[in-house]
Amino acid sequence: MSSDAIIQAEALSKAYRIWNTPSARLKSPALELLASGFPRSSALHRTIAARAARGYRDFYALRDVALNIKRGEAVGIIGRNGSGKSTLLQMIAGTLTPTTGKLSVTGRVSALLELGSGFNPEFTGRENVFINGAILGLSRQEMASRFDAIADFAEIGDFIDQPVKIYSSGMMMRLAFAVAAHVDPDILIVDEALSVGDARFQLKCARAIDRFIAQGATLLFVSHDASLVKRLCHHAILLEHGHVVYAGKPNDVVNLYSKLTIDGTTADALQKDIAALNAKSHSTIGTGNANTPASNDSVTDSGLLPADPRAEALLSDERDHVQLSGHEFSYGGELGRIQSVAALDAAGQPRTWFTTGERVTLRMVAEAFEDLHEPIFALTVKNTAGVEIYGTNTLFSQQPAPAMKTGERREVEFAFDLNLMAGHYFLSFGFTHFVGDKLVVLHRRYDAIKIDVHSVDRTFGIANLKAIITSRTAS
Amino acid sequence: MISKLSPLLSGFARKRELWWQFTVRAVEVRHRGSYLGVVWLVLNPLMMLALYVTVFGYIFGSHLRGHDNESPVDFALAVFLGLSLFHVLAETIAAAPLLIVGNPNLVKKVVFPLEILPLANISAYWFHFLINMALLWVGGLVVGHPISATGLLWLPLIIAPHVLLTLGIGWFVSAFGVFFRDVTQITQIVAQIILYASAIFYSTSMLHGIAWQILKWNPLLHTVELSRQALLWNQPLNFTHLGYTWIAGCAACIIGRVFFQKTKHAFADVI
Numbered sequence: 001m002s003s004d005a006i007i008q009a010e011a012l013s014k015a016y017r018i019w020n021t022p023s024a025r026l027k028s029p030a031l032e033l034l035a036s037g038f039p040r041s042s043a044l045h046r047t048i049a050a051r052a053a054r055g056y057r058d059f060y061a062l063r064d065v066a067l068n069i070k071r072g073e074a075v076g077i078i079g080r081n082g083s084g085k086s087t088l089l090q091m092i093a094g095t096l097t098p099t100t101g102k103l104s105v106t107g108r109v110s111a112l113l114e115l116g117s118g119f120n121p122e123f124t125g126r127e128n129v130f131i132n133g134a135i136l137g138l139s140r141q142e143m144a145s146r147f148d149a150i151a152d153f154a155e156i157g158d159f160i161d162q163p164v165k166i167y168s169s170g171m172m173m174r175l176a177f178a179v180a181a182h183v184d185p186d187i188l189i190v191d192e193a194l195s196v197g198d199a200r201f202q203l204k205c206a207r208a209i210d211r212f213i214a215q216g217a218t219l220l221f222v223s224h225d226a227s228l229v230k231r232l233c234h235h236a237i238l239l240e241h242g243h244v245v246y247a248g249k250p251n252d253v254v255n256l257y258s259k260l261t262i263d264g265t266t267a268d269a270l271q272k273d274i275a276a277l278n279a280k281s282h283s284t285i286g287t288g289n290a291n292t293p294a295s296n297d298s299v300t301d302s303g304l305l306p307a308d309p310r311a312e313a314l315l316s317d318e319r320d321h322v323q324l325s326g327h328e329f330s331y332g333g334e335l336g337r338i339q340s341v342a343a344l345d346a347a348g349q350p351r352t353w354f355t356t357g358e359r360v361t362l363r364m365v366a367e368a369f370e371d372l373h374e375p376i377f378a379l380t381v382k383n384t385a386g387v388e389i390y391g392t393n394t395l396f397s398q399q400p401a402p403a404m405k406t407g408e409r410r411e412v413e414f415a416f417d418l419n420l421m422a423g424h425y426f427l428s429f430g431f432t433h434f435v436g437d438k439l440v441v442l443h444r445r446y447d448a449i450k451i452d453v454h455s456v457d458r459t460f461g462i463a464n465l466k467a468i469i470t471s472r473t474a475s
Numbered sequence: 476m477i478s479k480l481s482p483l484l485s486g487f488a489r490k491r492e493l494w495w496q497f498t499v500r501a502v503e504v505r506h507r508g509s510y511l512g513v514v515w516l517v518l519n520p521l522m523m524l525a526l527y528v529t530v531f532g533y534i535f536g537s538h539l540r541g542h543d544n545e546s547p548v549d550f551a552l553a554v555f556l557g558l559s560l561f562h563v564l565a566e567t568i569a570a571a572p573l574l575i576v577g578n579p580n581l582v583k584k585v586v587f588p589l590e591i592l593p594l595a596n597i598s599a600y601w602f603h604f605l606i607n608m609a610l611l612w613v614g615g616l617v618v619g620h621p622i623s624a625t626g627l628l629w630l631p632l633i634i635a636p637h638v639l640l641t642l643g644i645g646w647f648v649s650a651f652g653v654f655f656r657d658v659t660q661i662t663q664i665v666a667q668i669i670l671y672a673s674a675i676f677y678s679t680s681m682l683h684g685i686a687w688q689i690l691k692w693n694p695l696l697h698t699v700e701l702s703r704q705a706l707l708w709n710q711p712l713n714f715t716h717l718g719y720t721w722i723a724g725c726a727a728c729i730i731g732r733v734f735f736q737k738t739k740h741a742f743a744d745v746i
Contacts, residue, residue, distance in 0.1 A: 016744065090743070094586040097740045111585065118585035120578075123500065134492040135585050 006187060006218050007092055009067040012101035014087050014242075015058040024055030031055075061087040062242040064101070071186075074209070074219040076229035076250050078257045079239030085222050088239070089189050092220065107186025107218075110136055112176055121165035125156065125175055128164055132176075136183045146182045153204070154178035174201060181208040188212055191222045206232060206353075230254055231352055246274050336372065336442030338431050339365045339409070343449050353452040354418050356464045360451075362414040366431045366443070368404040375401050375442075377412040378430030382447070383423055389462060393430065419464040422455035490588050497595030502602055520607045523558070524614060527551040531676075548618045552611060553707055557675040557699040559607040560637060563600045564695060565666040567645045570596055572652030572659045574645075575742055582742045589739050590732070593645035601638065611706070626705035629712065633701045636717075636724030640694055643727030646735040653742050674699050694723035 019028075031052035038045040062084040069075055079085050090096040091103060093111040118135055119128045129150055133143035151160050154175045156167070164172060180188060188209070209232055213219055223229055229236055229250050236253035238245045238260075246256055256270055344361040345351045354360055362379060378393035392414070394401045404410055426447040432439055506515040531554055532547025574592045581587040608630075615622040652658040673695040674682075682690060690696055697716040704710040 090583065093584075095583050096743050109586065118580055118587070120500075120580070122504065127496070127500070131493070131496050132585075134489060134496060135581075135587055137489050139488065139492055140496075 004071060005068050006071045006106050007067055007069040007220075008102075008104045009065055010102040012062060012065040012067070012088075012091070012103050013060060013099050014062040014084075014091060014096060015060050015099040017056045018059050019056050020054075028052040028055035058099075060242050062091075065242075065244055067237075069218060069220070071218055072213060072216045073235060074213050074221065074233040076233035076236035076253065077220060077222045077239060078224075078229060078236055078253055080261060083239040084242040085239055086191065087242075089191055089220060089222060092187070093189055105187065108137060108184070109187045109189060110180045110183055110185030111189040112180050112191060119164045119172065119176065122163055124163055125154075125160040125167070129160075129175070129179055132179045133183060136179075136185070138183055150175075150178045150182050153181060153208075155201070170201075177205055177208070181205075181212075185212075185217060187218045187220065189220045189222075245270060332431075332441050332443040334442075335370050335440070336366060336368045336375070336404075336431050336433070338429055338443045338445050338448075339367050341365075341427070341429050341445060341448045343427065343451055352450065353454060356418065356421060356453055356455050357466070358418050360416065360418045362427060362429075362449075363411060364429045364431075365409060365411050367409045368406060368442075370406050372404040372433045372442075374434045375404050375410070376430075376432045376434070377401055377410075378432065379414045380428040380430070381420075382426045382428065383462065384426070387462075389420065389425065393432075418453060419466065420453045421459065421461050421464050422453055423462075425451050425453060427451065490591060493588065493591045494595055494598070497591055498598040498602070501596050501599035505599075516603070516606055517610070520555075520559070520603070520610055524551065524555050524610060527554045527558070546618065546620075548614075549620060549707070552614055552618070552620075553703050554676060555607070555614070556611055556702055556706065557673070559604050559611075560634075560695065560699055560702065561670055561673055561675055563597070563604050563637070564641050564644065564669060566600050567593075567597055567641045568648060568662050568666055568669075571645050571648035572656075572662060574649040575653050576656070576746060579746050582746050589742065590646065590735055593649045593735075594642065597638075597641050597645045600641070615707075620707070622706045623709050626707075626709070629705040630702065633698060633705060633712075633717065633720075636694065636720035637698045639724035639728035640720075643724070643729070643731030646731035647727075650735045650738045650742075653745060654738070669693075669695065672696065678703075694720045 029052075031048050035045050035048035035052060038048070065084075065088065077085050077088065087096060089111065091098055092105055093109050094105065095111075118132055120131065123131065126147075129147060130140060130143050133146075134140070138146075154160070154171075154177075156171045156174060159167060159171060160175075164175075167175070177190075180190075190209070206228070209219055209221075213232075219232065221229060221232055233250045235247065236250040237247045238253045238256050240260065246253060256273060259270060259273065260266075341362070341364045342350045343352060343354075344363055345354065346359040346361075348361070364377065366375075366377065368375065376393050376395045378391070380391040381389045383389055394412075401410070401412065427449040428444070428446040429448055430444045431442045432444075433442060434440070502516075506512055509515060511518065528548055528551035532551045571593060574596060575582060575589060578592060581592070582589065612622055648658060648662075672690055672693050674690075679687075679696060679700045697713075697720050701712055701717055701720070704712055
């Protein structure tokens with residue numbers, strides 16, 4: 001598999017012409033045509049051209065964007081509404097032409113730019129599948145051989161023979177994704193589409209995307225769902241007002257984005273953070289190593305933060321950037337530090353999605369920077385509404401941890417059956433100790449990991465109490 | 476790379492596939508959901524034919540040609556043939572301005588060979604035309620004046636320039652309509668003008684002086700006259716006129732296509 005660039009952009013800009021009056025739409029092009037009749041240097045040409053230019057102004061949706069995306073990379077594009085994400089994707093998909101700059105895209109692009117994009121509402125789902133296939137360059141026979149797989153994936157049942165206009169948005173998205181997943185694209189563009197649909201289907205899509213990437217396809221992914229970007233992408237780009245503000249690790253980009261949206265700061269205010277990130281990380285788009293799903297990047301994405309040998313140096317940096325941790329909020333870290341946290345499956349592999357009832361091990365690695373006589377390690381599980389589902393620590397559960405010496409690193413594992421129902425859950429970790437009667441917080445990392453739990457059946461609620469149901473005829 | 480596992484369709488095959496699917500759709504959309512379904516494909520032109528026979532044949536008692544052995548039904552068949560040709564163009568002009576504008580998904584969301592849209596719609600109109608021709612053939616048999624077999628052989632040569640003309644106009648108007656939405660306002664009157672300028676309800680032999688000097692430039696007028704001469708009247712063809720329709724058809728087709736290709740990259744900017 002080659003790692004040559006599959007999408008390359010240089011100084012890419014897109015301007016939309018905003019006409020001042022409806023008639024200007026007619027007048028300005030006519031004047032421009034007239035002006036082109038005179039020599040370029042003549043005064044007449046300039047006068048007429050200037051008049052023509054008065055009829056409109058150009059709005060730059062994207063300005064001077066440089067990209068170098070390699071085969072097999074999964075790249076997340078993050079930005080607020082109107083930051084130019086869709087314009088960029090549309091240009092890569094080939095539906096918009098750049099105003100200036102160079103853009104080269106190689107291979108078959110399958111774009112899910114919007115819900116049911118390319119679907120004709122009057123056509124049935126079946127017809128749309130074939131038309132979509134033809135649009136993407138597959139023959140009727142090729143589509144026919146894939147049709148059952150597509151219908152199975154979409155799970156919309158008999159609706160496949162109904163006009164798409166009566167579909168719910170979820171059904172439309174499922175069908176659209178099902179088609180996109182079965183046409184073997186070189187580049188898959190997913191714009192917000194995954195945000196519709198239930199968690200189980202999202203997981204299915206995420207797995208399909210994983211498969212694409214494993215096969216060497218390139219993914220461009222736009223979402224407001226930070227965790228999804230972190231999970232799926234090797235790299236991410238933050239767009240703001242048509243500029244690339246930062247390109248780098250998904251985690252960092254998501255954090256910057258959170259700062260933009262939650263704190264309502266401007267791109268300029270992020271410069272300090274970006275400078276800090278640049279000093280810390282050398283991985284940016286273009287220099288990052290593609291096709292390494294098992295590299296540090298993806299480990300980071302799945303929640304296992306590798307211990308950094310420069311921990312001390314980073315400490316002060318991190319304290320400055322408490323808000324930089326996206327969902328995570330952490331404090332402390334001077335006297336002891338939680339170096340890494342991870343959610344592991346039964347096989348010991350880091351993962352962020354689980355099936356209800358699955359055995360899960362939550363591991364934290366903590367380092368003591370002074371002698372600790374009675375260290376306490378804590379875990380809290382919260383749902384997205386912030387309700388504490390479960391909290392435990394080595395003290396409450398009467399499984400005390402032995403004392404720690406300065407510099408000692410301790411690996412602590414919380415293993416249990418994940419009897420939670422489908423949903424997103426946040427895991428918080430704590431590292432505290434007692435000094436006499438006083439509890440001292442060494443390091444707390446709130447919402448450090450987000451996990452998705454998927455249900456196997458249609459039972460519902462928060463906790464999976466695993467009722468055993470027997471029925472017999474009452475005497 | 477995965478795409479190698481499934482050989483990519485060549486550009487042409489892909490477009491043919493799309494053209495076929497959209498043409499079938501355009502034909503189907505007329506009668507889908509109706510109780511009689513495909514029957515309408517025949518029933519509609521049949522009713523039109525019956526109407527012309529009644530109105531022009533029996534009520535007005537009009538004649539296209541001076542001689543007496545032209546029955547009212549003969550006249551109605553000639554009008555029907557002319558109107559069938561006219562309808563292809565009229566429907567093209569009526570639908571074209573909204574073809575691209577009405578499919579923003581195909582313009583903005585996917586990479587779609589947009590030239591297929593006018594092509595498929597016009598193909599559907601021509602399919603309807605073929606049904607009309609079948610009815611004309613049956614009608615000729617019924618009234619005892621079967622349409623000429625040699626004329627039928629000439630028909631493709633007479634019709635082809637009109638196919639090119641409708642394609643050219645379809646491409647041009649659909650692209651033009653993207654930038655100037657005003658086009659929809661004038662299509663109806665333009666269709667009316669073409670109707671009266673194309674020898675539908677009269678014969679070119681009735682045209683004299685200034686009227687002929689102007690109308691002789693209308694290619695549809697000649698196509699209508701030529702097809703009547705070939706199919707209904709067993710008259711020798713005027714090859715000058717046939718040649719002119721070819722020149723006009725080819726020119727329209729090329730201009731329309733070039734205009735469409737030159738402007739289509741800008742569609743997404745204004746839709």
